[in-house]
Amino acid sequence: MPERPADSALSEGLPDAAVFHEAQAEVYADAVVAAPGGVAGEVDDVVKRRLGPAFWVAVGWLVLVTAVAALAPVLPIEEPERIGVGGRYEGFTGDHWLGTDKLGRDVFARTVFGARVSLVVGFAAVAGGLVVGGLLGLLAGYRRGWFERVVMGFADVLLSFPAVILALAIVTFLGHDMWKIVLALGILSIAPITRLARANTLQWSQREFVLAARTLGAKDRRILFREVLPNVLMPMASLALIGVAIVIVAEGTLAFLNVGIENSISWGKLVLEGKDSLEQAPHVAFVPSAAMFFTVLALNFAGDRLRAHFDVKEGLL
Amino acid sequence: MRFVLRRLTNLVVVLVVVSFLTFLLMNLLPGGPEVNYLGPLYVSDLSRCEAGDIDPQLAEGCTQTIRLRETLGLDQPFLERYGRWLGNAATGDLGDSYKNGVPVMDTITESLPTSLWLMLYAQVIAFTLAIPVAIYSAYRAGRWFDRGATTVSFGVIAVPVFILAILFIFLFGVKLGWFPTIYDPTASVGERIKGMFLPALTLGLGLGAVYARLLRTDLVATLQEDFILMARAKGMSTRHILLRHALRPSTFSLITVAGIQVGALIGGALVVERIFSMPGLGSVVTESVFRRDYQVVQGAILVITSAYVMVNIVVDLIYGYLDPRVRHARAAG
Numbered sequence: 091m092p093e094r095p096a097d098s099a100l101s102e103g104l105p106d107a108a109v110f111h112e113a114q115a116e117v118y119a120d121a122v123v124a125a126p127g128g129v130a131g132e133v134d135d136v137v138k139r140r141l142g143p144a145f146w147v148a149v150g151w152l153v154l155v156t157a158v159a160a161l162a163p164v165l166p167i168e169e170p171e172r173i174g175v176g177g178r179y180e181g182f183t184g185d186h187w188l189g190t191d192k193l194g195r196d197v198f199a200r201t202v203f204g205a206r207v208s209l210v211v212g213f214a215a216v217a218g219g220l221v222v223g224g225l226l227g228l229l230a231g232y233r234r235g236w237f238e239r240v241v242m243g244f245a246d247v248l249l250s251f252p253a254v255i256l257a258l259a260i261v262t263f264l265g266h267d268m269w270k271i272v273l274a275l276g277i278l279s280i281a282p283i284t285r286l287a288r289a290n291t292l293q294w295s296q297r298e299f300v301l302a303a304r305t306l307g308a309k310d311r312r313i314l315f316r317e318v319l320p321n322v323l324m325p326m327a328s329l330a331l332i333g334v335a336i337v338i339v340a341e342g343t344l345a346f347l348n349v350g351i352e353n354s355i356s357w358g359k360l361v362l363e364g365k366d367s368l369e370q371a372p373h374v375a376f377v378p379s380a381a382m383f384f385t386v387l388a389l390n391f392a393g394d395r396l397r398a399h400f401d402v403k404e405g406l407l
Numbered sequence: 408m409r410f411v412l413r414r415l416t417n418l419v420v421v422l423v424v425v426s427f428l429t430f431l432l433m434n435l436l437p438g439g440p441e442v443n444y445l446g447p448l449y450v451s452d453l454s455r456c457e458a459g460d461i462d463p464q465l466a467e468g469c470t471q472t473i474r475l476r477e478t479l480g481l482d483q484p485f486l487e488r489y490g491r492w493l494g495n496a497a498t499g500d501l502g503d504s505y506k507n508g509v510p511v512m513d514t515i516t517e518s519l520p521t522s523l524w525l526m527l528y529a530q531v532i533a534f535t536l537a538i539p540v541a542i543y544s545a546y547r548a549g550r551w552f553d554r555g556a557t558t559v560s561f562g563v564i565a566v567p568v569f570i571l572a573i574l575f576i577f578l579f580g581v582k583l584g585w586f587p588t589i590y591d592p593t594a595s596v597g598e599r600i601k602g603m604f605l606p607a608l609t610l611g612l613g614l615g616a617v618y619a620r621l622l623r624t625d626l627v628a629t630l631q632e633d634f635i636l637m638a639r640a641k642g643m644s645t646r647h648i649l650l651r652h653a654l655r656p657s658t659f660s661l662i663t664v665a666g667i668q669v670g671a672l673i674g675g676a677l678v679v680e681r682i683f684s685m686p687g688l689g690s691v692v693t694e695s696v697f698r699r700d701y702q703v704v705q706g707a708i709l710v711i712t713s714a715y716v717m718v719n720i721v722v723d724l725i726y727g728y729l730d731p732r733v734r735h736a737r738a739a740g
Contacts, residue, residue, distance in 0.1 A: 247421065247424050250421055250425060250712055250716060251425055251429075251708070252671075252674060252715075254675060255708060255711075259432065259433075259704070343568070346681065347677060358569070361569065361570060362569075364573075365573055368573065368576060368581050369581050372577055372581075375577075376577075379570045379574075382570065383565060383566055383567075386566075387561075387565035390564065391561070394561075
């Protein structure tokens with residue numbers, strides 16, 4: 091059965107490149123492998139074995155954002171919800187570094203507290219998807235047979251379902267609190283993660299050391315968790331970083347569709363709030379936008395670099 | 408032919424499964440379309456009505472809820488309702504809206520053109536940006552232009568659609584005043600083309616960045632093949648080699664992803680349609696989810712999924728055209 095390419099429709103119109111690599115590889119393999127000549131050798135950029143300074147800048151930013159967000163209640167930051175700590179639509183001043191919004195609330199404080207929600211949603215949803223999808227993919231890739239067909243068929247169906255609409259429906263009907271949004275986005279992240287985990291498992295479980303382990307009489311469980319899993323884990327983790335970026339954007343997307351988290355602020359919600367005052371005070375929208383952009387960029391970049399780093403080509407061994 | 412048939416069977420299976428799941432999901436989630444009609448009177452748990460003496464308001468709610476469920480046909484068993492819906496859908500009848508009684512098919516055919524034009528517009532912008540950039544990047548791989556283009560596209564991909572939309576509204580709408588920031592569907596054709604520019608650019612820029620990266624990578628690979636060396640040895644011009652020899656076999660990933668995006672943008676551009684107030688399929692879906700208008704959501708998802716899967720079939724057929732090896736493999740298998 092020909093397989094449909096994976097996609098990451100979570101972020102509308104802006105899927106990440108890494109998932110495309112998989113899509114491309116699968117489609118190409120599907121079509122060409124049987125033909126003589128096969129696929130032209132992988133000629134990506136020169137494989138860099140070092141992560142490079144830019145990678146550490148990205149990691150530094152992520153650590154900084156996470157630390158500030160985690161410590162926000164104890165740091166000397168204005169209360170995000172307090173009205174009138176400054177004037178209406180103040181620009182960048184000494185008292186309020188990044189200005190104030192229409193109710194005179196501190197934009198910097200709101201952005202910092204927005205980070206708390208956005209980051210928790212991003213990491214929690216992907217962590218959930220990783221456990222469920224990772225396990226399903228691992229088993230599907232290793233066991234093959236009917237189990238694989240059922241799991242992959244299910245993943246295919248989930249993927250052909252318009253993702254944004256699914257999230258919108260789940261959240262509209264279940265309610266707008268944070269863990270329900272995490273649940274909705276977590277469910278959506280299962281299918282792509284399953285596909286990736288399976289693809290990776292397929293590749294690794296055909297290697298010689300697995301054969302060796304089997305010849306030595308290792309049980310399936312041992313082979314799966316001690317031989318295959320450690321190899322699959324790192325590529326999956328690097329893709330998970332990109333997944334976190336996608337989920338953070340998806341949460342913002344939901345906020346823009348008016349199904350954001352109730353009674354709390356996330357980056358997406360802050361951008362939406364700022365949209366109405368673009369003429370008088372563009373900074374209200376652009377400060378949280380910038381925080382979101384740099385975080386998504388850093389996650390994408392770090393994920394991409396790690397993926398390249400752990401992508402061990404046979405030729406290099 | 409056998410290939411096409413197999414894919415079409417696949418399409419039918421996917422559609423049935425997806426529509427069944429939509430139906431199931433809509434029924435499982437609490438708060439059906441009845442809420443719209445009855446508001447606070449609606450009684451979600453009808454077993455409460457069977458208790459002995461209940462207060463008059465609850466009794467009234469019970470009667471109304473039961474009557475409404477009968478009118479809407481919601482009192483019938485789930486599978487029966489799904490079966491009937493599927494049978495009607497096969498003949499092109501997607502039922503009537505719970506909200507205003509308008510046939511769902513009419514709502515969809517009315518909003519679909521806007522979404523299709525937006526998708527096409529965005530794709531044109533994306534290809535116009537991506538192809539020249541990718542060709543030049545691949546031709547001078549590793550030089551400053553290539554590095555710059557890679558960095559820029561990586562950055563563009565990281566901008567969420569809604570932030571890009573706001574940025575463009577701010578730049579081109581508020582500051583420069585070149586383009587309208589709200590789409591007016593009743594305006595003249597020229598005005599509508601202008602009005603659709605910002606939404607299309609919002610979608611197209613991100614796509615263009617993705618396309619440019621994909622095409623560049625494949626082109627770099629193709630340019631190292633023997634037949635390129637052969638062409639060069641025969642004294643062909645660089646221009647001819649790039650456009651006539653290298654481009655076609657390098658478009659596999661590009662076509663795949665562009666195809667996915669054609670499907671994804673039909674009814675998938677919810678946010679952009681909302682921000683620019685465009686009455687497309689995405690807006691219809693958003694509104695009917697909020698109104699709990701199952702029938703419309705159900706019908707729209709069917710159309711969107713069909714578009715999605717059919718585009719994928721077309722893309723698979725294009726592979727055969729692009730690469731004779733694929734054709735032969737299929738003919739043999």
